[in-house]
Amino acid sequence: MLVQVAISNSPLFETYTYNSDLPLSPGERVEVNFAGRNTIGYVVSLEEKKGPYKIKNITKKIDLEPFLGVSDLELAMYTSKEFVAPPGKVFDLFFPPGKLLQVSDYVVAISGDVGLELPMSKDSFLKKFGSEKLRELLGSRDVKIMHSFDRKVSGKRRIKKVSLNRRLIDLREELNPVWQSIVDYLLSVSSEEISVLEKKLGLNSRSPIETLVRKGVLSVEEVEEDDSQWVIPSVIDLTQDQKKVSRALLNKKNGVSLLYGLTGTGKTEVYFNIMEYWLNRGKQVLLMVPEVSLTPQLLARVRGAFPGRVIRQYHSYMTAGQRQRIWLDATEGNVDILVGTRSSLWVPMKKTGLIIIDEEHDASFYQQSVPFYDGVEVAMKKGKLLDIPVILGSATPRVTHFYAASTGRMDLLELRNRPVGSFPAIEIIDMKEEKNPIISARALKEIEYTLSQGKQVFVFVHRKGFSNYVVCHACGQTVTCPHCSVSLTYHKIDNALKCHYCGYRQHVPRSCPSCGSMTLSARGFGTERVENDLQKFFPSASIMRMDRETIDNPFAYEKALQEISKKKSQIIVGTKMITKGLDFPDVEMVLVIDADRLMSFPSYDSPETAFQYIAQVSGRSGRAGKGRAFIQSFNPGNRVISKAFERDYDSFFQQELDLRKELRYPPFVKIVEIVCIGDSEEESLDLGKKVVAELEKSKDAYLELFGPIVPLLSKIKSSYRTKIVLKLENDSPLDFLQPVIKKHSTGLQTIVNGIGGML
Numbered sequence: 106m107l108v109q110v111a112i113s114n115s116p117l118f119e120t121y122t123y124n125s126d127l128p129l130s131p132g133e134r135v136e137v138n139f140a141g142r143n144t145i146g147y148v149v150s151l152e153e154k155k156g157p158y159k160i161k162n163i164t165k166k167i168d169l170e171p172f173l174g175v176s177d178l179e180l181a182m183y184t185s186k187e188f189v190a191p192p193g194k195v196f197d198l199f200f201p202p203g204k205l206l207q208v209s210d211y212v213v214a215i216s217g218d219v220g221l222e223l224p225m226s227k228d229s230f231l232k233k234f235g236s237e238k239l240r241e242l243l244g245s246r247d248v249k250i251m252h253s254f255d256r257k258v259s260g261k262r263r264i265k266k267v268s269l270n271r272r273l274i275d276l277r278e279e280l281n282p283v284w285q286s287i288v289d290y291l292l293s294v295s296s297e298e299i300s301v302l303e304k305k306l307g308l309n310s311r312s313p314i315e316t317l318v319r320k321g322v323l324s325v326e327e328v329e330e331d332d333s334q335w336v337i338p339s340v341i342d343l344t345q346d347q348k349k350v351s352r353a354l355l356n357k358k359n360g361v362s363l364l365y366g367l368t369g370t371g372k373t374e375v376y377f378n379i380m381e382y383w384l385n386r387g388k389q390v391l392l393m394v395p396e397v398s399l400t401p402q403l404l405a406r407v408r409g410a411f412p413g414r415v416i417r418q419y420h421s422y423m424t425a426g427q428r429q430r431i432w433l434d435a436t437e438g439n440v441d442i443l444v445g446t447r448s449s450l451w452v453p454m455k456k457t458g459l460i461i462i463d464e465e466h467d468a469s470f471y472q473q474s475v476p477f478y479d480g481v482e483v484a485m486k487k488g489k490l491l492d493i494p495v496i497l498g499s500a501t502p503r504v505t506h507f508y509a510a511s512t513g514r515m516d517l518l519e520l521r522n523r524p525v526g527s528f529p530a531i532e533i534i535d536m537k538e539e540k541n542p543i544i545s546a547r548a549l550k551e552i553e554y555t556l557s558q559g560k561q562v563f564v565f566v567h568r569k570g571f572s573n574y575v576v577c578h579a580c581g582q583t584v585t586c587p588h589c590s591v592s593l594t595y596h597k598i599d600n601a602l603k604c605h606y607c608g609y610r611q612h613v614p615r616s617c618p619s620c621g622s623m624t625l626s627a628r629g630f631g632t633e634r635v636e637n638d639l640q641k642f643f644p645s646a647s648i649m650r651m652d653r654e655t656i657d658n659p660f661a662y663e664k665a666l667q668e669i670s671k672k673k674s675q676i677i678v679g680t681k682m683i684t685k686g687l688d689f690p691d692v693e694m695v696l697v698i699d700a701d702r703l704m705s706f707p708s709y710d711s712p713e714t715a716f717q718y719i720a721q722v723s724g725r726s727g728r729a730g731k732g733r734a735f736i737q738s739f740n741p742g743n744r745v746i747s748k749a750f751e752r753d754y755d756s757f758f759q760q761e762l763d764l765r766k767e768l769r770y771p772p773f774v775k776i777v778e779i780v781c782i783g784d785s786e787e788e789s790l791d792l793g794k795k796v797v798a799e800l801e802k803s804k805d806a807y808l809e810l811f812g813p814i815v816p817l818l819s820k821i822k823s824s825y826r827t828k829i830v831l832k833l834e835n836d837s838p839l840d841f842l843q844p845v846i847k848k849h850s851t852g853l854q855t856i857v858n859g860i861g862g863m864l
């Protein structure tokens with residue numbers, strides 16, 4: 106049999122042909138010898154044909170049962186083609202990082218006489234019994250060798266938790282008083298550690314709990330010790346609007362729906378309703394969010410809505426061990442709801458029945474490293490291959506998806522009313538008329554008022570740090586990163602200058618590194634400066650700063666969010682991470698400090714991104730009462746700011762579409778950016794020119810070509826970059842790029858329809 110194999114972690118586009126007589130199926134992992142070493146490969150196709158002798162054999166099958174099926178294989182091939190990504194690297198996305206990829210040989214007993222009860226790794230077997238013995242047992246067919254992955258267990262303590270089996274709640278009348286107290290307790294907390302439950306209810310022994318487990322009223326589960334206990338109950342009844350939308354969504358058994366619901370209109374509650382329907386039919390649900398920071402509060406709400414269900418999270422902040430365990434559980438069908446970031450879309454859950462993508466507009470769904478791909482597009486394709494419904498939800502949908510909905514390629518459902526609270530009244534503060542360039546007098550007055558009412562304030566600042574750059578007054582140079590073409594940001598707290606692109610840090614120099622003059626000063630501002638100034642104005646207020654410096658893992662984020670919900674902080678100063686998805690009833694005021702900066706990014710979709718930011722962050726206020734949002738700008742007449750001010754998505758969207766149609770941008774064309782990387786500016790420019798010359802040979806394949814140009818970020822992590830931009834018809838194939846990319850594979854990055862003003 107001839108087998109086409111994609112090579113794991115290879116930058117190449119080709120698949121390679123091997124011979125094999127093994128019983129293989131498409132999508133399966135195999136071990137092959139490639140370029141002189143054994144490596145993992147993925148079976149792409151099989152052909153019942155004998156190849157010429159010189160073709161190598163597949164070394165071995167890796168998994169007893171293949172993890173990937175035909176639809177996974179198709180998804181990988183689609184992604185590889187659509188995003189010009191090497192197939193092997195795309196296949197790798199299906200698997201969790203770490204040991205699962207490390208395949209080991211195990212000796213397994215076939216007959217009972219060999220004294221080998223459990224499979225033993227081949228290495229330990231050889232150490233203990235020697236190779237002679239192994240040969241003998243293999244010969245007599247008493248043992249066999251199996252290939253499997255190591256299930257690496259992380260060192261975390263695991264605890265036993267009990268929870269109520271929801272469908273048995275009706276049995277309550279048969280319970281004795283002790284049992285009743287256990288059930289009542291679990292009804293209120295959803296799940297509890299066994300030992301804590303015993304203590305809290307003053308039980309003399311564990312036996313009543315064990316009896317209830319035996320009766321099937323409770324179930325026991327082993328979880329990791331630090332799993333969150335945060336539970337937020339879901340609402341009791343949906344509003345009429347929400348019910349109407351839910352009904353429409355429930356009627357859709359496949360295809361994509363765009364749920365365009367303004368901030369705080371209860372999209373999350375609608376998701377829960379649809380999720381319940383599919384869970385009750387034995388399906389698994391994938392609930393995707395753009396950033397890890399959005400998982401804690403959403404998970405708390407999911408726990409509240411689905412007590413008794415197995416709910417897991419999956420994202421890059423987890424250890425490899427945790428991800429592997431959850432991956433295996435989800436893959437084997439033991440997880441009901443998987444809440445995760447972009448990477449979760451690749452978990453090959455066998456019973457996936459529904460995919461929901463919350464905050465679908467967010468640029469984080471686009472992977473900004475090889476293989477570059479748009480997670481939302483891939484998730485939609487996955488839904489199509491599995492013939493299941495996909496729901497995209499947002500208060501500020503992507504212009505391209507709104508367009509897709511308006512042209513009938515997806516269903517559009519709208520939620521325009523808040524069930525509780527009210528939309529914030531938005532006010533623009535003209536900074537030209539203000540003395541303080543950072544926080545206007547007007548904003549200070551409003552903050553003071555809000556605090557006096559016992560309410561909370563969100564302050565959004567685009568950048569972290571104290572000041573954005575350090576400049577020399579004598580020579581006018583700014584202090585830049587030695588590895589990137591950006592100025593270093595001053596962080597007062599650790600008295601350091603840091604690069605936000607590569608992580609480089611240094612002490613603040615006393616004198617200018619360029620001219621030696623002592624006249625350095627810090628300019629611009631970030632979260633740290635705003636926090637600092639606000640603390641001076643409001644010395645008794647408790648102010649919390651939320652950015653990647655103060656919060657670098659989901660636990661810190663969850664702790665911070667719980668503090669906000671307990672109202673331990675009155676003013677919350679934060680970057681992007683506070684703009685969306687969060688739901689706190691007492692946030693009455695939102696202040697956008699530097700709206701203009703949102704607009705300054707040189708990308709065709711920066712107005713869209715800016716609009717989304719402003720609409721999203723404003724929407725954090727008034728979620729349970731009155732709300733107000735203030736936007737500081739030196740350019741208050743700006744089109745984006747005024748549309749956000751009018752909360753007029755529809756006409757903003759129309760303006761954007763008109764512009765993009767005229768200037769030929771997505772959704773009317775496809776854009777491919779090719780980044781050419783070199784060790785010097787010259788080298789990257791030379792590469793750019795070569796690539797352009799090669800592309801021009803296939804002139805008919807595209808509409809327009811620009812470049813090579815030197816982008817704003819001309820150097821990142823010591824690599825110099827130039828950029829080529831192609832515009833193509835939407836349905837144009839991208840195959841013509843492959844030979845060019847192949848020729849310079851390590852020097853090129855290809856980004857198809859990148860969003861959010863990518864680099």
Ligand SMILES: Nc1ncnc2c1ncn2[C@@H]1O[C@H](COP(=O)(O)OP(=O)(O)OP(=O)(O)O)[C@@H](O)[C@H]1O
Pocket residue numbers: 340341342343344347366367368369370371372373374499500524525685686687688724728
């Ligand atoms: N039917 C309802 N009855 C009472 N309260 C509701 C109802 N639906 C939603 N809410 C409440 O309104 C608030 C906003 O709902 P939710 O967070 O689901 O909105 P959202 O559309 O997801 O918002 P965003 O896009 O801003 O994240 C929540 O506190 C939620 O509990």
Ligand SMILES: [Zn+2]
Pocket residue numbers: 586587588589604605606607608609822
């Ligand atoms: Zn740097």
